[in-house]
Amino acid sequence: MSSDKSGQAPAATQPLQFHVPKPASRPGEKPDFSHVVIPKAGSVARPPVDVDPKDIRDLAYSIIRVLDREGEAVGPWVPDLSHDDLIRGLRHMMTLRTFDGRMQMAQRQGKTSFYMQHTGEEAVSCAFRIALQPGDMNFPTYRQAGLLIAHDYPLVDMMCQIYSNERDPMKGRQLPVMYSSKEHGFFSISGNLATQYVQAVGWAMASAIKNDTRIAAAWIGDGSTAESDFHAALVFASTYKAPVVLNVVNNQWAISTFQGIARGGSGTFAARGLGFGIPALRVDGNDYLAVYAVAQWAIERARRNLGPTLVEYVTYRAGAHSTSDDPSAYRPKHESDDWPLGDPLIRLKQHLIAVGAWSEERHKQAEAEILATVIAAQKEAESFGTLHSGGKPSARDIFEDVYAELPPHLRRQRQQIGV
Amino acid sequence: MSRMTMIEAIRSAMDVAMGRDDDVVVFGEDVGFFGGVFRCTHGLQQKYGVSRCFDAPISEAGIVGTAIGMASYGLKPCIEIQFADYMYPAYDQIVSEAARLRYRSAGDFTCPLVIRMPTGGGIFGGQTHSQSPEALFTHVSGLKTIVPSNPYDAKGLLIAAIEDPDPVIFLEPKRLYNGPFDGHHERPVTAWSKHELAEVPEGHYTVPLGKAVTRREGSAVTILAYGTMVHVALAAAEDTGIDAEVIDLRTLVPLDLEAIVASVQKTGRCIVLHEATLTSGFGGELTALVQEHCFYHLEAPVMRVTGWDTPYPHAQEWDYFPGPARLGQALRDIMEAR
Numbered sequence: 135m136s137s138d139k140s141g142q143a144p145a146a147t148q149p150l151q152f153h154v155p156k157p158a159s160r161p162g163e164k165p166d167f168s169h170v171v172i173p174k175a176g177s178v179a180r181p182p183v184d185v186d187p188k189d190i191r192d193l194a195y196s197i198i199r200v201l202d203r204e205g206e207a208v209g210p211w212v213p214d215l216s217h218d219d220l221i222r223g224l225r226h227m228m229t230l231r232t233f234d235g236r237m238q239m240a241q242r243q244g245k246t247s248f249y250m251q252h253t254g255e256e257a258v259s260c261a262f263r264i265a266l267q268p269g270d271m272n273f274p275t276y277r278q279a280g281l282l283i284a285h286d287y288p289l290v291d292m293m294c295q296i297y298s299n300e301r302d303p304m305k306g307r308q309l310p311v312m313y314s315s316k317e318h319g320f321f322s323i324s325g326n327l328a329t330q331y332v333q334a335v336g337w338a339m340a341s342a343i344k345n346d347t348r349i350a351a352a353w354i355g356d357g358s359t360a361e362s363d364f365h366a367a368l369v370f371a372s373t374y375k376a377p378v379v380l381n382v383v384n385n386q387w388a389i390s391t392f393q394g395i396a397r398g399g400s401g402t403f404a405a406r407g408l409g410f411g412i413p414a415l416r417v418d419g420n421d422y423l424a425v426y427a428v429a430q431w432a433i434e435r436a437r438r439n440l441g442p443t444l445v446e447y448v449t450y451r452a453g454a455h456s457t458s459d460d461p462s463a464y465r466p467k468h469e470s471d472d473w474p475l476g477d478p479l480i481r482l483k484q485h486l487i488a489v490g491a492w493s494e495e496r497h498k499q500a501e502a503e504i505l506a507t508v509i510a511a512q513k514e515a516e517s518f519g520t521l522h523s524g525g526k527p528s529a530r531d532i533f534e535d536v537y538a539e540l541p542p543h544l545r546r547q548r549q550q551i552g553v
Numbered sequence: 554m555s556r557m558t559m560i561e562a563i564r565s566a567m568d569v570a571m572g573r574d575d576d577v578v579v580f581g582e583d584v585g586f587f588g589g590v591f592r593c594t595h596g597l598q599q600k601y602g603v604s605r606c607f608d609a610p611i612s613e614a615g616i617v618g619t620a621i622g623m624a625s626y627g628l629k630p631c632i633e634i635q636f637a638d639y640m641y642p643a644y645d646q647i648v649s650e651a652a653r654l655r656y657r658s659a660g661d662f663t664c665p666l667v668i669r670m671p672t673g674g675g676i677f678g679g680q681t682h683s684q685s686p687e688a689l690f691t692h693v694s695g696l697k698t699i700v701p702s703n704p705y706d707a708k709g710l711l712i713a714a715i716e717d718p719d720p721v722i723f724l725e726p727k728r729l730y731n732g733p734f735d736g737h738h739e740r741p742v743t744a745w746s747k748h749e750l751a752e753v754p755e756g757h758y759t760v761p762l763g764k765a766v767t768r769r770e771g772s773a774v775t776i777l778a779y780g781t782m783v784h785v786a787l788a789a790a791e792d793t794g795i796d797a798e799v800i801d802l803r804t805l806v807p808l809d810l811e812a813i814v815a816s817v818q819k820t821g822r823c824i825v826l827h828e829a830t831l832t833s834g835f836g837g838e839l840t841a842l843v844q845e846h847c848f849y850h851l852e853a854p855v856m857r858v859t860g861w862d863t864p865y866p867h868a869q870e871w872d873y874f875p876g877p878a879r880l881g882q883a884l885r886d887i888m889e890a891r
Contacts, residue, residue: 315661370615542808
């Protein structure tokens with residue numbers, strides 16, 4: 135019998151067990167969101183923006199909410215937005231959802247190769263955009279087109295990009311939805327995940343180096359926070375107190391992988407910020423007013439040289455990841471119906487009706503107007519071509535913009551293609 | 554004019570660029586207060602302040618990623634990766650981001666960025682401080698790749714790189730930092746102070762990207778080289794007495810194909826020389842181009858003399874390094890080939 139030097143038998147050990155987290159429910163099972171703990175609207179305190187981050191560590195584990203179940207705006211986070219502001223916000227979200235519907239259909243009709251919808255997440259980007267100032271820069275992922283729509287970027291230009299047609303601002307080079315508009319504070323979308331997060335921090339550092347007043351906003355999904363770029367971004371943001379808002383959109387699903395795989399044992403994604411000394415807030419991502427209020431708080435911190443803020447938006451990707459995805463293969467078919475934070479459009483609409491600023495009739499009328507606007511934009515965009523028919527970018531465009539000036543080897547290759 | 558080492562010339566380039574343009578910022582690991590492990594940024598923080606020259610966390614992806622963000626803002630970052638061997642965590646940022654930003658945004662965003670990194674062996678650095686990864690950059694569209702061989706070029710090329718509107722990879726052969734090493738490791742070290750290409754103007758000048766230079770005129774065979782290998786080529790020509798023409802490519806992308814073709818058409822023979830591993834190395838590209846453009850002038854197959862297809866060894870450094878003896882043998886072989 136073996137024994138250690140002290141003469142005692144070694145303690146019996148259990149065989150090691152490998153742990154792989156599992157979501158609460160899979161196809162065919164009953165949806166279960168009992169793990170999403172939802173505090174009452176209005177119950178989370180609003181600290182001053184110059185608060186010591188270590189005094190608000192609890193905000194990384196709570197959820198800031200403004201709209202209650204009856205559609206009333208309650209508590210210390212109620213933002214200073216007029217009824218007109220909110221109606222405009224509702225129209226932005228309705229436009230985004232209508233746009234998504236038309237472009238999803240256009241992809242199914244073979245007019246483009248690919249599309250990604252925002253269904254259920256419209257409040258996050260639409261409300262955030264309103265809190266920014268001209269000149270601020272977003273480094274978005276592929277699911278923040280609300281940043282463009284809420285900044286009145288032309289729908290026709292977005293569609294021309296999706297169709298890769300002769301008017302495509304990206305000249306046919308990018309996958310659909312990978313927009314870019316410096317003028318609208320929207321950094322070129324990469325398509326690789328998480329790379330833009332640390333770039334946003336660099337942009338913000340540059341703004342501080344130049345004693346500018348502009349700030350940056352970084353965007354990432356729950357799944358991509360596992361990438362090392364995310365962690366590099368937090369180190370640099372923390373070290374240099376970069377004027378940046380670090381947004382994490384937790385929509386529960388990274389294609390087929392539930393958020394627990396990226397989150398691990400940290401409890402929340404917001405909590406990732408705490409070890410870096412970065413104030414971290416969680417907010418109801420389906421509550422337009424709460425998103426705006428938290429965005430405004432974080433943006434003010436950045437603008438006042440108080441450094442970065444990490445914001446986790448708790449939301450739900452109600453649709454598929456993309457047109458190449460079928461969620462019924464990995465989650466219960468009607469899981470979105472059980473999502474406890476509801477639909478951001480319906481919630482804002484309900485609020486506006488509750489305060490007497492909106493009605494079912496006005497909503498129906500707005501829906502019809504928006505649909506007509508989107509269809510008109512689509513007709514115009516299609517007059518410049520779709521992916522497989524009509525006007526398309528020139529083969530010459532393959533060789534432009536690789537460098538500022540065409541180098542000799544690319545000139546030779548362009549001659550070979552005969553353009 | 555004064556005699557400078559490669560380190561002093563590189564430092565002078567950044568000093569001149571920072572003095573002329575407030576948008577030039579310099580950062581990297583140990584780059585700020587201390588001035589870099591090779592001292593290339595020594596004194597810059599003191600002169601230009603911590604906002605323009607500062608220490609970075611040990612995160613190559615973070616250094617390159619933030620620099621891309623700064624470049625898209627409008628700054629002109631000139632960043633240091635401490636050794637080219639440490640570049641891999643940043644490779645995604647370099648390949649997928651810096652190199653593509655202008656293209657994918659159709660010119661909406663651009664990335665004027667210089668990434669400096671010490672490259673190559675000969676310093677007993679083992680396999681993590683000796684690599685020559687230039688082919689990993691020349692294979693990427695949207696990047697320019699430079700490898701200087703002397704202080705004068707290093708300064709002029711680095712200023713040109715900083716002023717260039719696109720991302721530039723600037724590979725500094727670390728064995729050349731303090732002297733024109735020709736591969737004769739058994740001989741005493743030569744200092745730059747005795748070399749005419751260490752005569753470096755104090756102020757601003759540029760050496761244009763994409764232009765090769767002939768370091769030795771010859772009629773028997775063309776040696777295509779860059780960085781440390783330029784000096785190895787000159788030594789081998791001297792040692793063998795073979796009248797080799799030595800072309801210092803200086804910029805790998807964009808490449809000075811005209812200079813290469815003119816020389817090989819004249820000599821009819823060509824040896825491609827680099828320290829990096831053989832398979833899929835930049836020498837493969839040079840060989841293919843020479844074959845495409847000079848086939849009917851060639852009197853012998855193009856030869857490649859390179860590092861072996863192994864990791865860079867420590868104790869056996871000089872068995873790995875393609876020094877003057879190996880190149881000399883290749884010169885004799887190519888002259889006998891029919």
